[in-house]
Amino acid sequence: FLSYLLFGHGINVDLQTDATLQVDISDALSERDKVKFTVHTKSTLPNFKQNEFSVVRQHEEFIWLHDSFVENEEYAGYIIPPAPPRPDFDASREKLQKLGEGEGSMTKEEFTKMKQELEAEYLAIFKKTVAMHEVFLCRVAAHPVLRKDLNFHVFLEYNQDLSVRGKNKREKMEDFFKNVVKSADGVLVAGVKDVDDFFEHEKTFLLEYHNRVKDASAKSDRMIRSHKSAADDINRIASTLYTLGTQDSTDVCKYWTKLFPLFSKLSKIEARVAADEDLKLADLLKYYLRESQAAKDLLYRRGRALVDYENANKALDKARAKNKDVLQAETSQQVCCQKFEKISESAKQELIDFKTRRVAAFRKNLVELAELELKHAKGNLQLLQSCLGVLKGDT
Amino acid sequence: MAAEMEPPPLGNAGETDFRELEDGEDLFVSTVTTLEYPEPSSPEPASLPAEDISINSNGPKQKDVSFDDDPEDLFAEATEEVSLDSPEREPILSDGPSPAITPVTPTTMLTPRMDLGAADMFERSLDEIEEDNNGDTFDIHIAVSDPEKVGDGMNAYMGYKVTTKTSMTIFNKNETTVRRRFSDFLGLHSKLASKYLHIGYIVPPAPEKSIVGMTKVKVGKEDLSSAEFVEKRRSALERYLMRTVKHPVLLKDPDVIMFLESSELPRAVSTQALSGAGILRMVNKAADAVNKMTIKMNESDAWFEEKHQQFENLDLQLRKLHASVESLVCHRKELSVNTASFAKSAAMLGNSEDHTALSRALSQLAEVEEKIDRLHQDQAYADFYLFSELLGDYVRLITAVKSVFDQRMKTWSKWQDTQLLLQKKRESEAKLQFANKPDKLQQAKDEIKEEIEELEGKVEQGEKDFELISKTIRKEVSRFEKERVKDFKAVIIKYLESLVQTQQQLIKYWEAFLPEAKAIA
Numbered sequence: 001f002l003s004y005l006l007f008g009h010g011i012n013v014d015l016q017t018d019a020t021l022q023v024d025i026s027d028a029l030s031e032r033d034k035v036k037f038t039v040h041t042k043s044t045l046p047n048f049k050q051n052e053f054s055v056v057r058q059h060e061e062f063i064w065l066h067d068s069f070v071e072n073e074e075y076a077g078y079i080i081p082p083a084p085p086r087p088d089f090d091a092s093r094e095k096l097q098k099l100g101e102g103e104g105s106m107t108k109e110e111f112t113k114m115k116q117e118l119e120a121e122y123l124a125i126f127k128k129t130v131a132m133h134e135v136f137l138c139r140v141a142a143h144p145v146l147r148k149d150l151n152f153h154v155f156l157e158y159n160q161d162l163s164v165r166g167k168n169k170r171e172k173m174e175d176f177f178k179n180v181v182k183s184a185d186g187v188l189v190a191g192v193k194d195v196d197d198f199f200e201h202e203k204t205f206l207l208e209y210h211n212r213v214k215d216a217s218a219k220s221d222r223m224i225r226s227h228k229s230a231a232d233d234i235n236r237i238a239s240t241l242y243t244l245g246t247q248d249s250t251d252v253c254k255y256w257t258k259l260f261p262l263f264s265k266l267s268k269i270e271a272r273v274a275a276d277e278d279l280k281l282a283d284l285l286k287y288y289l290r291e292s293q294a295a296k297d298l299l300y301r302r303g304r305a306l307v308d309y310e311n312a313n314k315a316l317d318k319a320r321a322k323n324k325d326v327l328q329a330e331t332s333q334q335v336c337c338q339k340f341e342k343i344s345e346s347a348k349q350e351l352i353d354f355k356t357r358r359v360a361a362f363r364k365n366l367v368e369l370a371e372l373e374l375k376h377a378k379g380n381l382q383l384l385q386s387c388l389g390v391l392k393g394d395t
Numbered sequence: 396m397a398a399e400m401e402p403p404p405l406g407n408a409g410e411t412d413f414r415e416l417e418d419g420e421d422l423f424v425s426t427v428t429t430l431e432y433p434e435p436s437s438p439e440p441a442s443l444p445a446e447d448i449s450i451n452s453n454g455p456k457q458k459d460v461s462f463d464d465d466p467e468d469l470f471a472e473a474t475e476e477v478s479l480d481s482p483e484r485e486p487i488l489s490d491g492p493s494p495a496i497t498p499v500t501p502t503t504m505l506t507p508r509m510d511l512g513a514a515d516m517f518e519r520s521l522d523e524i525e526e527d528n529n530g531d532t533f534d535i536h537i538a539v540s541d542p543e544k545v546g547d548g549m550n551a552y553m554g555y556k557v558t559t560k561t562s563m564t565i566f567n568k569n570e571t572t573v574r575r576r577f578s579d580f581l582g583l584h585s586k587l588a589s590k591y592l593h594i595g596y597i598v599p600p601a602p603e604k605s606i607v608g609m610t611k612v613k614v615g616k617e618d619l620s621s622a623e624f625v626e627k628r629r630s631a632l633e634r635y636l637m638r639t640v641k642h643p644v645l646l647k648d649p650d651v652i653m654f655l656e657s658s659e660l661p662r663a664v665s666t667q668a669l670s671g672a673g674i675l676r677m678v679n680k681a682a683d684a685v686n687k688m689t690i691k692m693n694e695s696d697a698w699f700e701e702k703h704q705q706f707e708n709l710d711l712q713l714r715k716l717h718a719s720v721e722s723l724v725c726h727r728k729e730l731s732v733n734t735a736s737f738a739k740s741a742a743m744l745g746n747s748e749d750h751t752a753l754s755r756a757l758s759q760l761a762e763v764e765e766k767i768d769r770l771h772q773d774q775a776y777a778d779f780y781l782f783s784e785l786l787g788d789y790v791r792l793i794t795a796v797k798s799v800f801d802q803r804m805k806t807w808s809k810w811q812d813t814q815l816l817l818q819k820k821r822e823s824e825a826k827l828q829f830a831n832k833p834d835k836l837q838q839a840k841d842e843i844k845e846e847i848e849e850l851e852g853k854v855e856q857g858e859k860d861f862e863l864i865s866k867t868i869r870k871e872v873s874r875f876e877k878e879r880v881k882d883f884k885a886v887i888i889k890y891l892e893s894l895v896q897t898q899q900q901l902i903k904y905w906e907a908f909l910p911e912a913k914a915i916a
Contacts, residue, residue, distance in 0.1 A: 205749050212744040219737040226730035233723035240716040247708045251880040255887060266894075359750050359915060366756060366912040373905045381898040388891050391884065 020044050023141045023156065025134040026054065030126055034058055035087045037133055041156045048157060055159045059086055062133055064164040065140075068151045075146065076301045076339075077346035079354055081139035082290035084132040092122045110239070124275065128283070135287075186300045194306070196344070202351050203299055210292040217285035224278050231270035238263035255391070262387045266380060273376045280369040288358060295354050302347050305340040312336040535561040535640055537655070539633040542625050544612065545576075551613045552576045555629060557636070559655045565647055571656050577602075577609075579660050580632055586650045587639070592795075593802050594860075595867035597875055598645065599638040600791040602631035630780060634788060641878065683801070692804050696865065702872060703800055710793045717786035724779045731771035738764035752915045759911040763904050770900055777893035785886045789879070796875060803864045810857030817850040 020043060027038035040054045066083035069075050096118050103111055140146045155162070194200040238260055245256035312333040319329035541556040558572045584601035591598050608624040636655075640646045654660065694700045738761045745757030824843045827836065 201749075205747070208747045209744075209749075212740070212747050216737065216740040216744045219733065219740040223730065223733040223737045226726055226733050229726040230723060230730055233719055233726055236719040237716060237723065240712055240719060244709075244712045244716070247705070247712065249705060250876045252876075252883050255880075255883055259887065355750060359753050362753055362756070363912065363915040366760065366915070367909065370905050370909040370912050374902060374909070377898045377901040377905065381895060381902065384891055384895045384898065388888065388895065391888055391891070 021141045021147055023134075023137045025130050025137070028126070028130045030087075030089070035126075035129065037130065039137065039156060047153060053157060053159075055156065057155065057162075059084070059133070061155065061162050061164050062136060064162065065151055065155050066136070069140075069146065069149070070297075072149075076305070077298070077343035077350070078143070078145065079291070079294045079298050079350045081136055081143070081146075082287075082294050084129070084136045087126075087129040089122065089125060092118065092125055096122070113239075182300070185304070186296075194303075198348060199299070199302070199344070203303075206292060206296050206299060210289070210296055213285055213289045213292055217282065217289050220277070220282045220285055224274050224282055227274040227277065228271065231267050231274055234263055234267035234270055238267055258387060258390060262383055265383055269376050269380050269383075273373065276372040276376070277369065280365045280372065284361060284365045288361070291354065291358070295351060298347055298350060302340070302343045305336070305343050309333075309336040309340040535559065535563055535566075535646075537633065537636045537640065539629050539636065542629050549613055552578075553609075553612060553625060553628070555632060557655065565652060567656055573654075573656065573658055573660075575654070575660065577604075577628070577632070578662070579654065580635065582660075583639075583650060583654045584635075587645060587648060590648070590650075591645070592799065593806075593864075595799055595802060595864040595871060596642070596644060597792070597795050597799055597871045599635060599642070600795050601635055602628060603791075627784075630784065631788075634784070638788075638792075638878075642874075692807055698869070699800070699803070699865070703797075706793055706796055706800070710790065710797070713786055713790050713793065717783065717790055720778065720783045720786060724775050724783055727771055727775035727778060731768045731775060734764050734768035734771060738762070738768060750915075756911050756915050759908055763908045766904050767901065770897055774893065774897045777890065781886055781890040781893065785882065789882075792875075796872070799868055799871065803861070803868055806857070806861045806864050810854065810861050813850060813853045813857050817847065817854050820847050820850055 022042040024040050025037050026040035029036045029038075035058065037057050037059075038054050039057050040052075041048070042052045044051065063083055066080065069080045096115075099111070099114055099118060106114070140149075140152055146152065194203065241256050241260040241263055245253060245260055248256055312329070312335075316326075316329040316333045319326045536559075538558045538560075539555050540558065543554050545552055545554045554574050554576050556572060557575050558570065559566065560570050562569060581601050581604075584598065587598045605624070605628075608621070608628070611621045612625060639651060640655075645651055741757055741764060742761035745754050745761060748754040748757055820843060824840070824847060827839055827843060
């Protein structure tokens, strides 16, 4: 199949959108403890009852869909698009609550301003979670095989609640143990040297790459947080300058009144810089952290299949030697062989596509990052120079 | 008329010196008489102490008129720098001499002096004019440098080099270098405060002690934070000295001059925090605070009421601003550290990336971020030394201003108390009149009369003191506000320029990176 690049939110690169199946999240509603996404589909495919329709889905239903892909043996040879992270408004909600409690201790202007800032923050997080969920669906819709999945169609079309409840404690524990077993197994499997150079290289590469992306993602988050804090400080400075401008009656007053709008705008620009870095750099790294994990999982499955195949081979040899259950062993070996070869074939293409996607996404985002940084730095410069001009000319 | 009315320019000019120091400061007795043109906004002659003046016996008006032309001739060669507009000249020529100076007779003073010293003196004095319409011609520059640790262990201290460059005549040399330690600076401030605070002069506060900071240095910790501490202190000491000498009165104080010039200075022991003097200071501070709460002054002067409130507001806002800027400095330092850490991580990522062009671009990104981290560091440095320290200085200065206002309150209170005492004595005197003890009566009456006379004198003095401190404060506040405008403007401009530089560098770095990112194929 052709290599495909996906439209999305800069995480994946745009390509001519496929008219046979287009999915997007047209609306979202944030309720007390959950988010309701309106999934909108446009399709010319015959298996849908209508050409255009919408359903409402919650986060758990996305997870159910993702997990159904992972558990499906047929898809063992594909990189399963990573599941979107859970919407997390806890921090924001906490801040909003604290603000409400502290309402009495600040001036009306301060309160309104802080409320607006928090609301903007909440909105930003909200937009991001919508984007993440949308990207997942788009990736699935663009995958030549996954797009045909029945569960996916049910997800898109069935306008009732899928009754997919979140995992209860026991199931979560089971998952936990499964993961432990898998990673232990994964280590064993990874230890097996692969005859195929391509996969051997990919294994080494992905292992290292994944760890480094994890580190870079964490460090970029920290850097951006400091940046946001600095922007907040500049904002506070602006507020105090404003108060000084209204109170001070001496000649210094005119400086305060000139500096207040400057610092106010500077703080907005700094906040924008931090937000853009978050979008273009941090989100990119986070996404590829998840995708590289999905790629690793693919390699694990192939490795598992390889081990099974080799074991089947050994079993067959033993059976032939003993001349007992040879047919059974032969069938078993054939099945393993087919499974392994099927996975290998699609895995190779998947990994090549992964690289193409990755390179394109990094290119797009790094270019946009640089362009935005330049735009903001030039904006800052212009503001500063014009203010300086006014101050200096004013003797 | 004109001839009679022609007091020697020097004599008059000499008199004008003391307009600033009406309370009989003896500063000029030992040093060369220097001239100072009072600010155009200075108080009128009417508020001068009413002393009998042998020279200027006529009313102000006549003097003004007659001196329009002659002074111009006399001063023409010497006074290139100052405009000879009459408004400026009037106050000089129309006030009387202060009692502290020996009035110079016209005849001896006139021509000979003019030829020799006067011209020089005028030139120099004009250099010293701090605030006049032609801009700042104040000429002294002090640098504090070369911090060096002297001694070892807990008795160690930091010695600083203090270099004074000036063309002013009150100094012996054009350039002097001495070595001083921190307690010397504190000692200087302590002396100045004790001399000038109670009469209403805003004495710039010295940098604060820091037991933690100093202990690290003493112990010999050669790390970044103690180097930063020493630099912070050095810069603060330099600003402190410059502020002190910018004050026209403090500049000429013999303690200041000795501090800047003498090679040896007596050790200021009373500045140690845990010394007897230190404890006494703390006790006094506490007592003052209590007194402040109990003195209820009837403020008859709206100006003081208004200014007091203004300074309270300013204090509050500046503290807030200072706190925000300190927070910014902290976060920028943090940002610098985190950016450096990210840069390393990005470099590692670039290394493991197997697509060549992307790998190169990621390494470039890492380099850009590394440069940016240094940029953030420099900016934090500027944030601190320009903006934050200025605000800190002004927060402390405003505390000094507020204490001067408090001194005025104390002076008023003292005057009122004396007045009350006088009243009581008068009442007891009246009572005595009606008492019936003839033998003791006369003696008691005489005693009381003496006491009353004494108190009357004190009351008069108290009133004068109060009016004087009020006047001084008005002048000081006006000077302070002017200084503040200049100071802030200069620093703000420098700070904005530092921000401009940062942005320009950022643009350079990202512009260099952009083609690298685009080259990813």
